[in-house]
Amino acid sequence: TPGTPDRDWWRGAVIYQIYPRSYQDSNGDGVGDLRGIIQRLPHIAALGADAIWISPFCKSPMKDFGYDVSDYCDVDPLFGTLADFDALIAEAHRLGLKVMMDEVISHTSEEHPWFKESRSSRTNPKADWYVWADAKPDGTPPTNWLSIFGGSAWQWDTRRQQYYMHNFLAEQPDLNFHNPEVQQALLDVTRFWLDRGVDGFRLDTINFYFHSQGLEDNPPLAPELRNDQTAPSVNPYNYQDHLYDKSRPENLDFLRRFRALLDEYPAAAAVGEVGDSQRGLQVVAEYTGGGDRVHMCYAFDFLAPQKISGTKVKTVLEDFGRVASDGWACWAFSNHDVKRHASRWGEDEPDRGAYLKVVAALLMSLRGSVCIYQGEELGLTEADLAFEELQDPYGIRFWPEFKGRDGCRTPMVWVATAPNGGFSTAKPWLPVPAEHLAMAVNRQEGDPASLLEHYRRFLAFRRANPALVKGDIEFLAADENVVVFIREYGNEQMVCAFNLGARPASVDLGDETGLEAVEGHGFAGKAEGGKIKLGGYGAWFGRFL
Ligand code: TEU
Secondary structure, three states, X not given: OOOOOOOOOOOOOEEEEEOHHHOOOOOOOOOOOHHHXXXXXXXXXHHOOOEEEEOOOEEOOOOOOOOOOXXXXXXXXXXXXXXXXXXXXXXXXXXXXXXXXXXXXXXXXXXXXXXXXXXXXXXXXXXOOEOEEOOOOOOOOOOOOEOOOOOEOEEEEOOOOEEEEOOOOOOOOEEOOOOHHHHHHHHHHHHHHHHXXXXXXXXXXXXXXXXXXXXXXXXXXXXXXXXXXXXXXXOOOOOOOOOOOOOOOOHHHHHHHHHHHHOOOOOOEEEEEOOOOOOHHHHHHHHHHHHOOOOEEEOOOOOOOOOOOHHHHHXXXXXXXXXXXXXXXXXXXXOOOOOOHHHHOOOOOOOHHHHHHHHHHHHOOOOOEEEEEOOHHHOOOOOOOOHHHOOOHHHHHHOOOOOOOHXXXXXXXXXXXXXXXXXXXXXXXXXXXXXXXXXXXXXXXXOOOOHHHHHHHHHHHHHHOHHHHHOEEEEEEEOOOEEEEEEEXXXXXXXXXXXXXXXXXXXXXXXXXXXEEOOOOOEEEEEEOOEEEEEXXXXXXXXXO
């Protein structure tokens, strides 16, 4: 019925991620802002996305660039005002785009008034709002838990004479979700934004909400990893399985409360970020199943350095299908935390332009929702920054072993010949790499051979074919380079075939009746009987006769 909101809009949605510092600067200070985003919304609408997810813009001392919030109910002056955000929502809605906020509630900034109060004494009303624990008798931290950004997860506080826990920077103290008052305060924050008209949330580090109150040590590093010469020696990320402080079963009850709140609104949806290298898909299944937890979770399987392959796609999607009969995943190839996939995977491809087209078509054909990271539609590469240019504390700490996350956070490029690619009239907070200018929006727009026009065409094709948006998935063939699957939704079917390699390939589906192409998007592919022939980096879409 017209006027009835589609509660299911998130299923198969294409969500465009904006990193607000780097999208568009409207006031000439070298940092992007909300007014700048408003100016550029037509680009996202023209791309064909369903929603935007804006990385954090609430008040923050910016130690982790907004992922350290000091006021959940106000906009940081660097980005604008609440009135600017209201205008952004209105304009996005006018263009048919949903707006998702990035809610960073696992931790706050150390400058949040809650933490200031909590650290002031052991008896204040918020004394138990964060995770505090006494030192061991020898003065060392309560457990061996490690912070993702390096070192112990415990920071000594001289006033309370206790340690507080932080999974990330010491400036990001971890909220104690076991305290019902904390949960309530966070639900109130969520309601504040829902009442302002947001359509949903990207929930930062959703699997870190609860810690184990038993404070057990984690098992020591597996011996085979201890001698792993490829492991960054100082960076524990992925090298300690945080058995006791992540993905607690208690979280499901909180997620149910969160979902009940969202369900009070006509069509609010949430996507939780699950960064878990060991049990990622299992956690996504647990958090999204049952229809009473979050709608979908963002999985890390295709954000890893390991190059995507047909086999990997099949394994990941089939594994997920097995553990999650009613769960829903959200896939991404790039974001503000990892090396851009144009470089991560595309670096050694003989024809990177063609490679990026076929992997884009593959991403947007998978069963699940999709996140596209700003600039991915242009083929932006990872920027190679000098140490002096780095802003990310994570990179500064582990340089040069790990260069941090600034290389994927450089500004969007809009106009090739404008200063700083049209991003800002001032010196941008991170430089615009010279090689990005040729990829600017104005260079690609209207050129049918460009990656940008490829994304636009593909998203229109996807929208016109419900099987690609909401359909089931079944794999028909997969090897290193080739992957073929069928998506089915009601009476609609779509066979999707991709060749991720530079050399031609063909797949015999062994079907007597044959195949026919669906017009609209295949490139460098054709069907002959039950065989699909794919050129290098080719894709083919069709159906069984
Ligand atoms: O990231 C969570 C997370 O797991 C990160 O450690 C990520 O895997 C890492 O940056 C990879 O290099 C979220 C945000 O996306 C990130 O920007 C924040 O720094 C982090 O939470 C803390 O809020």
